[in-house]
Amino acid sequence: MLYDLLLKGGEIIDPGWPCHQKADLAISKGEIAALAPDIPAADAARVIDVSGKIVCPGLIDLHAHTFINAHDMGPETDRRCSSSGVTTLVDAGSSGSATFPGLRQYVADRSQVRLRCFVHLSALGLIHLQVGELMHLAYADPEGCARTIRENRDLAIGVKLRFSNNVVPDSAGTEPLRLARQAADMADVPVMVHITDALLPVPQILEFLKPGDIVTHCLHRYQYGIMGPEKKEILREVWDAQKAGIIFDCAHGRMHFTFPFVRMALDAGFMPDTIATDLSLPSATRGPVFDLPTTMSKLLNLGMGLEDVILRVTANPARAIGEAGRLGTLKPGAIADVAVFSLERGQFDFVDTDQNHMTGEQKLVTQLTLKDGRVWYRAPREQS
Numbered sequence: 001m002l003y004d005l006l007l008k009g010g011e012i013i014d015p016g017w018p019c020h021q022k023a024d025l026a027i028s029k030g031e032i033a034a035l036a037p038d039i040p041a042a043d044a045a046r047v048i049d050v051s052g053k054i055v056c057p058g059l060i061d062l063h064a065h066t067f068i069n070a071h072d073m074g075p076e077t078d079r080r081c082s083s084s085g086v087t088t089l090v091d092a093g094s095s096g097s098a099t100f101p102g103l104r105q106y107v108a109d110r111s112q113v114r115l116r117c118f119v120h121l122s123a124l125g126l127i128h129l130q131v132g133e134l135m136h137l138a139y140a141d142p143e144g145c146a147r148t149i150r151e152n153r154d155l156a157i158g159v160k161l162r163f164s165n166n167v168v169p170d171s172a173g174t175e176p177l178r179l180a181r182q183a184a185d186m187a188d189v190p191v192m193v194h195i196t197d198a199l200l201p202v203p204q205i206l207e208f209l210k211p212g213d214i215v216t217h218c219l220h221r222y223q224y225g226i227m228g229p230e231k232k233e234i235l236r237e238v239w240d241a242q243k244a245g246i247i248f249d250c251a252h253g254r255m256h257f258t259f260p261f262v263r264m265a266l267d268a269g270f271m272p273d274t275i276a277t278d279l280s281l282p283s284a285t286r287g288p289v290f291d292l293p294t295t296m297s298k299l300l301n302l303g304m305g306l307e308d309v310i311l312r313v314t315a316n317p318a319r320a321i322g323e324a325g326r327l328g329t330l331k332p333g334a335i336a337d338v339a340v341f342s343l344e345r346g347q348f349d350f351v352d353t354d355q356n357h358m359t360g361e362q363k364l365v366t367q368l369t370l371k372d373g374r375v376w377y378r379a380p381r382e383q384s
């Protein structure tokens with residue numbers, strides 16, 4: 001038999017390639033083997049009919065959490081990922097140098113999802129959010145952070161800093177940014193900076209960043225965002241940084257995604273480079289995040305195009321984590337991580353982080369997830 005699995009009749013949307021056409025997708029030995037308008041069913045050991053569905057690369061959630069308070073999504077990580085088309089999950093600094101072994105032991109070693117991690121500059125990571133992890137700046141551990149990354153290159157891909165009020169002390173100035181930069185340079189990896197409720201204006205933060213670094217929560221509505229105080233236009237420094245290759249990620253979370261601000265940014269012509277959830281167990285179970293397809297659906301209903309949205313959860317985050325060409329693409333030879341969605345039409349209620357409601361007419365619903373070429377999730381029959 002030529003192929004292990006054949007997805008037949010779907011609408012392939014792989015904007016990183018770019019590829020958008022009705023085609024069949026054949027998989028063999030965990031890799032994408034062929035993509036063509038009509039691949040004979042007889043050539044495959046198993047055929048799944050995906051006609052009327054969208055077939056795209058397995059999603060990469062660039063900012064989520066598996067280990068806040070040393071538990072969080074933990075053992076539920078696989079169930080949450082597989083049922084939402086997410087085949088690669090990036091933990092954005094739940095752990096630091098002192099707590100990273102726990103994340104490996106209790107989450108990474110027990111999960112099937114392809115996990116990557118940013119290691120927090122604070123040795124504590126996000127162990128107790130009620131007290132900011134760097135309020136006592138002595139917990140900043142650039143050497144330990146860099147060492148942890150170097151010793152765990154199968155998982156660790158960057159340095160995380162939350163540069164927020166109540167996370168770092170008012171008196172800290174730019175010191176946390178300097179230390180995060182130092183850790184990232186020592187380990188030769190990017191840094192991800194959380195900018196919601198930041199201590200300093202974004203242009204001053206950008207001075208510490210290089211191409212490939214990530215500004216996360218770029219669509220928050222608080223002081224010191226990507227727009228000027230009038231909220232009419234995007235700051236020139238933000239345009240320059242995005243053009244230079246600094247990645248603007250719009251991780252949703254519990255306080256970083258409000259419909260009015262997202263609309264203003266989109267109206268000003270800005271699009272984030274990556275779309276992520278900032279998922280943690282409470283926001284997954286009670287909302288308003290729920291999962292990555294829900295965040296994608298919100299942006300669709302706010303006016304972004306389907307290809308623009310899919311690009312920002314596939315090829316763009318793949319590049320951000322250094323896996324371009326291997327993940328986030330359906331090109332033959334790539335790892336066969338695949339997500340299949342239906343685009344439902346109707347009246348759907350969406351909620352943002354300020355409890356604003358929006359009725360949207362489109363909603364992406366996960367139908368099938370393949371990881372390494374194997375069926376990892378299939379929606380209950382009545383939905384498919």
Ligand SMILES: [Zn+2]
Pocket residue numbers: 063064065092251253278
């Ligand atoms: Zn986060």
